[in-house]
Amino acid sequence: MFLSKEIVLQAYKKGLFPMSDSHEDPYIFWVNPEQRGIIHLNNFKISKSLKKFIRKYDYSIKLNENFSDVIKLCARNKYRNSTWINNQIIDSYTKLSNTGKAISIEYFEEKKMLGGLYGVILGEIFCGESMFSLKKNASKICIAYLAAHLIDSGFKIIDTQFYSDHLSQFGTIEIPQKEYLNILNENNLKDDLSINKNLKKNILEYF
DSSP states (O other): OOOOHHHHHHHHTTTOEEEOSSSSOOOOEEEOOSEEEEEEGGGOOOOHHHHHHHHHOOSEEEESSSHHHHHHHHHSOTTOSOOSOOHHHHHHHHHHHHTTSEEEEEEEETTEEEEEEEEEEETTEEEEEEEEESSTTHHHHHHHHHHHHHHHHTOOEEEEESOOHHHHTTTOEEEEHHHHHHHHHHHTTSOOOOOOSSOSSOGGGGO
16 A cells, blocks of 8 residues: 555544555555553653753754654664664655654754654644664653653643553553544544744753
8 A cells, every 4th residue: 555644644543553564665554553552741751860861961952853864764773673664654754744744853962863753743642653762862862852842832642652661661551442542533623733842941840
């Protein structure tokens, strides 16, 4: 099946998201997990050790300035041996970013991008897709900045798709597919929010 940005958005409204068997595979398949991972942003949390890294400020964070590079590094980098992100997915999500429906958070040190993540805006939900880290804690710091921007902009939930021990440290819980679809049905009646680029306060004050 071949993707478009319109197909991706309609699928998200039904709880579906695309994956491929490999970067080289030209086709995609749709996933709708029986158990869904989500973070209620009012319960988002970060560890004391991560707070220490955030306070160092020997890095810079950018919002949606290098989306194409982020998704390509999520698909393929020296630490990733396999991927579910093929060229169809890269192309469709990059087009979504050009319309403001997908965004990336990017971690830089000395003008070199060492971490990032991307996802899709759906009403008051941010649907997280993938992340990468070329340096310890880079992607974690991106998640923290993402959450701060989302809270500041009025978002309610991060959809992490799946639950994992790694994501649980940020407050991820697992809910049944039926419960997630009920959340989606209510969310689909709401207009897409936009993300404020300029935070009103230090990100640690949001948590």
